[in-house]
Amino acid sequence: MTYGDNTPLRDTPEQRGQAYVLAVARDRHITARARKIRADVLVKKIPERAWQRLSAGAGAKGHRHYDWALTVIADGRPGHRHHGSGSR
Template sequence: MPARDGVIWSATAIPGREPGRSRATGSGLREFAESRELAYVMAIGCNRHVTTVTGRTARADTIIAGLPKRKWHTLSAGDGAKGQRLYRWAFVALADAEGAAPGHRWLLARRDR
């Protein structure tokens, strides 16, 4: 998936907490949020290598490009100046950091409809 087609996100979900969002990539931001058990969503480069729960390691855009159509869901991001903002979303479970509870890391992608 070329970068212009969407934004690729790395997401962490902590039960019972609403996620925050950030495009900041400052050193230590992820560690800061996780050490305080804060849920967050952070943009990553499409060329970043990630490891899925199945053990596959590849570029984020390569993993997203390989998803079948049934994995993409159209959801509204609310009303915009030209009407409803609809995007297609998909996610892939990622391997958790050592010592972390399972099921908390995801690769989330958004494409224009």
């Protein structure tokens, strides 16, 4: 299980109004644009120009670079939700 599938873990920063990023399993269904879609399928639909390579900081083997894109999603709970992908 990835951290984004852990509802109590997601609830804590949301209740505090904190921004956060958590991974979800590729086969998790996400509501985006009024329909449910698998996370891995959603990532493939994001245009190439939307992606940015950013560093997540230095690690034991140097900087950890990930590709990120942002798209609005909805899941019926309060607040704004986005799907940011750290890999393609």
